[in-house]
Structure formats: structure tokens, C-alpha cells
Amino acid sequence: MTIAAAIESRADAPARSRSSRIARVDLISDLGAVETIWRELETRQLATPYQRFDLLSTWLADVGQREGALPCIVTARDDADDRPLFLLPLVLRRHHGVRIASFMGGKHTSFNMALWDKDFAREATGADLAALLAGLRAHNAVDVLALTQQPRHWQDQLNPLAMLPKQRSVNDCPVLTMVPDDPPTNRISNSFRRRLKSKERKLQAPGYRYYVVNNETDIERLLNWFFRVKPMRMAEQKLPDVFAEPGVADFVRKCCHTRLPGGGHLIDIHALECDDEVIAIFAGVADGHRFSMMFNTYTMSGRSRYSPGLILMRHIIDHYGERRYRALDLGVGSDDYKRLFCKGDEPIFDSFIALTSRGKLAAMAMSGLNRTKRLVKHNGFLLGLAQRLRRTFR
Incomplete structure (x- = not known):
């Protein structure tokens, strides 16, 4: 044929x-x-x-x-x-x-x-x-x-x-499919939420907060931290650092700083931090319908034992659920942590x-x-x- x-x-x-x-x-x-x-x-x-x-x-x-x-x-x-x-x-x-x-x-x-x-x-x-x-x-x-x-x-x-x-x-x-106006427990179960909140209490320190980064100074500060920590995480997993390839850091920085006409940035950064350190960041693209993660990493300090990446994901899912988004994905690949939140497949x-x-x-x-x-x-x-x-x- x-x-x-x-x-x-x-x-x-x-x-x-x-x-x-x-x-x-x-x-x-x-x-x-x-x-x-x-x-x-x-x-x-x-x-x-x-x-x-x-x-x-x-x-x-x-x-x-x-x-x-x-x-x-x-x-x-x-x-x-x-x-x-x-x-x-x-x-x-x-x-x-x-x-x-x-x-x-x-x-x-x-x-x-x-x-x-x-x-x-x-x-x-x-x-x-x-x-x-x-x-x-x-x-x-x-x-x-x-x-x-x-x-x-x-x-x-x-x-x-x-x-x-x-x-x-x-x-x-x-992929996680979300229904607008559904209760939060339909996105993440009560039992999983309780486990994450128990871990989150151990993270809390002066200035502890989750937020979507909007200040240009904060964007640059968090990206500087990311490009310092990510190579260590990749080396720990014996994986190549794609962010070290020529031009990639410049590409990421420019997109994170570029504002969209309707608000937000080309790449939005979500962060967990306290006064003495950045704990985790997840960054991705959003269009009013779906959030798709592009890159992430978390602290190398002792706080890493309390699953800061999972805690940040819970905040992100609730953030977009409250804004009536219909889907969220964590990028291609079937890493175990993705399956904790995303039960379907695109x-x-x-x-x-x-x-x-x-x-x-x-x-x-x-x-x-x-x-x-x-x-x-x-x-x-x-x-x-x-x-x-x-x-x-x-």
C-alpha cells in the first residue's frame, strides 16, 4: 500500500x-x-x-x-x-x-x-x-x-x-487528568496527602514557602542554583547533563525571563524554599489547559530525605487544579515518582x-x-x- x-x-x-x-x-x-x-x-x-x-x-x-x-x-x-x-x-x-x-x-x-x-x-x-x-x-x-x-x-x-x-x-x-471543580482528593488521595504533609512538617523552617516565581531577580537566583545543583544530581545518577550542552543554559534562562502577554512566562518556575536554602524547583510550560514539566531538581542537603520533590508536586497539582486546568504531565518517561501522581498515559x-x-x-x-x-x-x-x-x- x-x-x-x-x-x-x-x-x-x-x-x-x-x-x-x-x-x-x-x-x-x-x-x-x-x-x-x-x-x-x-x-x-x-x-x-x-x-x-x-x-x-x-x-x-x-x-x-x-x-x-x-x-x-x-x-x-x-x-x-x-x-x-x-x-x-x-x-x-x-x-x-x-x-x-x-x-x-x-x-x-x-x-x-x-x-x-x-x-x-x-x-x-x-x-x-x-x-x-x-x-x-x-x-x-x-x-x-x-x-x-x-x-x-x-x-x-x-x-x-x-x-x-x-x-x-x-x-x-x-499524565494526570483533572476535572474542573473536583475536590482536591480526586487529584491526590487523602492518604497520600497525609503522608506528604507529615514529611512537609519536617521541611518547615523560617521563611518556608511554596510559590510560582514571578520576580526577575528570583528567577535568576533560582536558575543559578539550578545550574549549580543539577550537574551534581545527574552525576549521582550516572546520567549525562543535557543542560551543560552548548547554548542550553542561555535558552533556558531567556525562556524563563520571557513574559507571556496574558501573564506568566514562557517557562514557569515553581519553588519550595526557606530562608536558608532553596529546597526544590520544578519548571514547565502552561497554556490554560495543561501544565507540562520541563526540568526539575532538589536540594543536596539533609532536607532531601523528606521527599521535597513530591511535596512540591502536590502544591503544583493543587495550584493548577484550582485554576481549572484539565491535565498535567511530568514529561516523557516512566520514572517511579511520575506514576505516584499520573495514573494514565498520553x-x-x-x-x-x-x-x-x-x-x-x-x-x-x-x-x-x-x-x-x-x-x-x-x-x-x-x-x-x-x-x-x-x-x-x-
Whole structure:
């Protein structure tokens, strides 16, 4: 079966005419040329907060370009009024002569999506996806689309790219679903709350407080602490420190300091501290519907024995529950602490689509590698073996 046929045969594609509304597909390498369209789609978007222009343009300038990534923004316009229907925020890299387009943000975005006009996304069909691929092939600028870590749904609406051939992502994403106006005990049980409050009493000291950081001086102070403590935590776990990679600290700092028009920051920091030390911070992105954690760490002092990260998570969950949020996640991966709060899983998928004959072998290789990684991650014996090998070689 061809890719186009596979797209058309999707059972969950909306029942609409097979003719596509897409009149033109453009590839744009200048971020400035696409900023107006991007910000317009943000105002009527179906996309995650990771796809905000300010966040991804900062990542590209501070991290992506250092890695050799070049902007490759895909836009599609309506056949009736030339209105932008969606925007794919991609970058282009070359590996062994193969041109691979992937989402901006790299390892710093938990979820990747296009920015969709909501009305178009609700009605998009397989014919629209086929028109997108045909338009990309006509440009002959990309060999493979490597579109990873995509949510199947966002805000209860199907992600149209889920109509492309796909496979499950390497990692799952535990998620907590919240119902507005539910009592707090529906988010976190009474028994768990009592255990956390018992631990929290042992943390309390002069000036003890939980808060969402809004003061620019506090943001910088807490980030200085984070970049000092996080490498020690990563070394303790024998894990690489991704925040030490070139440009990452600058990217994080700029996003934490950038204010959103409606309040808050591109990345919000939640903190527990007392007068004599910072105890824990969790930071992430929020959009009025969902909070997604990006990074966290906690103190190296004796207070670490009282589970400050879990206590901070309880505060964060109540904070967003009181604001009628509907979901909260702690990033991809099934770490034990995430399962204490997040009982469900967000379906996440990858698509590896060859656009040229040169890209066919590369797409097959990337697809096979990710399937193997998922197999290892979800098999206790293989995962343990891989972890022992990693520690040995380090």
C-alpha cells in the first residue's frame, strides 16, 4: 500500500470530501519571514505550548544552530482565501548526505505538533495530508520527515498528523487528568496527602514557602542554583547533563525571563524554599489547559530525605487544579515518582516518512531504531542490561 493510500484508508479520518483545501505548500528558511503567520496561528491554534514562536526561535538561536540545524518551516494555505491552515516548525539536518526534517526543540520539548487552524484541524482529511506530502516532494528539499513525540490528541481534538503512517514513540508520557471543580482528593488521595504533609512538617523552617516565581531577580537566583545543583544530581545518577550542552543554559534562562502577554512566562518556575536554602524547583510550560514539566531538581542537603520533590508536586497539582486546568504531565518517561501522581498515559507517536528514493532506507532505519529502543525501554531485562552497559562504558 502506498503512503497516500494508507492515509486515505485511516478509519479515524473525518468523513468529508476527498478533495484537499490545501492550495499551496511553502518551505521557508527565514524565521522572520514566517513570524507573523506563526503568531497569528498561535491565537487560533491547536498546538502545545512547546510550539510558541518565542520558545522555539530562542531554541533555534541558542541551541539548534550550534547543532547544525537550519530552519525549514512548512506552511500550507487555503485554496479559497489563501489563509494559512497550519505551520510545521521544522529544522533540517544532513546525516550521511540524507536531508532530514524534524521538529524544532530537540530533546527540550516533550510534545511536538504543527500549529493548526482549529477549524481546519477539525475537518482535515487524508486528502489534505496527501496534499501536504505532495507539496513537500515538489520542493525536493527534504528526503525524510522524522516527526517524533507527537500527541495523538490535544485538548480532546485529534492531531491531524495522526492520520499519517505512525508507530508508538520510544517513551510514554504519564499524565494526570483533572476535572474542573473536583475536590482536591480526586487529584491526590487523602492518604497520600497525609503522608506528604507529615514529611512537609519536617521541611518547615523560617521563611518556608511554596510559590510560582514571578520576580526577575528570583528567577535568576533560582536558575543559578539550578545550574549549580543539577550537574551534581545527574552525576549521582550516572546520567549525562543535557543542560551543560552548548547554548542550553542561555535558552533556558531567556525562556524563563520571557513574559507571556496574558501573564506568566514562557517557562514557569515553581519553588519550595526557606530562608536558608532553596529546597526544590520544578519548571514547565502552561497554556490554560495543561501544565507540562520541563526540568526539575532538589536540594543536596539533609532536607532531601523528606521527599521535597513530591511535596512540591502536590502544591503544583493543587495550584493548577484550582485554576481549572484539565491535565498535567511530568514529561516523557516512566520514572517511579511520575506514576505516584499520573495514573494514565498520553498516547504519543512517531512518523518517519520518506519523501525521496534516497530517504527510503533512512526512514526505515530510523523507524527500526526507535522500535528497538521502545522494546528495550519496556523490557525489564533488556533495560537493566542496557543500563549496566552504559555505566560500564562511562
